[in-house]
Amino acid sequence: MPQPRIGVMGGTFDPIHHGHLVAASEVASQFDLDQVLFVPTGRPGFKQDRAVTEAEHRYLMTVIATASNPRFMVSRVDIERPGLTYTIDTLRDLAVALPDADLYFITGADALMQITTWRNVDELWSLARFVGVTRPGHELSLEGLPADRVSMVEVPAMAISSTQIRARAHSGLPVWYLVPDGVVQYIGKHGLYRGISD
Ligand SMILES: Nc1ncnc2c1ncn2[C@@H]1O[C@H](COP(=O)(O)OP(=O)(O)OP(=O)(O)O)[C@@H](O)[C@H]1O
Numbered sequence: 549m550p551q552p553r554i555g556v557m558g559g560t561f562d563p564i565h566h567g568h569l570v571a572a573s574e575v576a577s578q579f580d581l582d583q584v585l586f587v588p589t590g591r592p593g594f595k596q597d598r599a600v601t602e603a604e605h606r607y608l609m610t611v612i613a614t615a616s617n618p619r620f621m622v623s624r625v626d627i628e629r630p631g632l633t634y635t636i637d638t639l640r641d642l643a644v645a646l647p648d649a650d651l652y653f654i655t656g657a658d659a660l661m662q663i664t665t666w667r668n669v670d671e672l673w674s675l676a677r678f679v680g681v682t683r684p685g686h687e688l689s690l691e692g693l694p695a696d697r698v699s700m701v702e703v704p705a706m707a708i709s710s711t712q713i714r715a716r717a718h719s720g721l722p723v724w725y726l727v728p729d730g731v732v733q734y735i736g737k738h739g740l741y742r743g744i745s746d
């Protein structure tokens with residue numbers, strides 16, 4: 549049996565938006581992935597400068613946003629691991645849970661350009677291939693990264709960020725069509741982002 553090809557889309561997802569979903573869908577199509585696992589971060593070590601919404605809310609919004617796609621799944625691996633979240637731990641845990649899988653870690657241009665600063669970067673290359681997706685407002689260059697482990701995919705441009713959605717929700721502006729309908733309703737139902745201005 550061929551090895552399953554599994555995409556891993558890590559993110560804070562505060563909240564998940566259509567930019568994340570289009571990126572995952574496009575990479576799944578271009579790399580013929582069997583599944584994409586969305587992995588909401590637990591406590592991101594690199595976002596300690598701002599309040600991040602409770603992990604359970606971010607997880608549930610990710611479940612709602614991906615529910616209608618049979619190839620999209622959500623993993624709790626990062627939110628259940630105590631301490632700060634690092635991709636090295638995500639990929640080590642997934643390698644144990646899915647020993648036969650070929651993993652493709654999907655990341656936006658902004659995140660990929662920082663990858664050489666990530667924890668245990670040299671080991672990361674042995675655990676997964678990395679797919680950088682284009683993102684409006686961010687340059688994507690693979691210079692200095694291992695050519696056999698990193699690829700680039702041009703995705704339909706979605707100039708959306710979670711920061712912008714939090715700011716709009718905070719100001720009472722609509723977030724319809726930037727995030728899936730169920731996520732709009734979840735944000736309203738739980739009053740998320742009302743008190744946060746960044
Ligand atoms: N519009 C987009 N197009 C392509 N990739 C994206 C887009 N938005 C986010 N990504 C990528 O998805 C991953 C998870 O992103 P994250 O959850 O931090 O969203 P964000 O919109 O960048 O959030 P924030 O504005 O809070 O920093 C990252 O690799 C990021 O680069």
Ligand SMILES: O=C(O)c1ccc[n+]([C@@H]2O[C@H](COP(=O)([O-])O)[C@@H](O)[C@H]2O)c1
Nearest residue numbers: 558559560589594634635636659666667
């Ligand atoms: O492992 C690291 O050092 C590291 C540093 C920054 C970001 N990441 C991962 O990159 C993904 C996107 O992060 P973010 O901050 O854009 O939500 C998410 O899965 C993070 O865990 C990982």
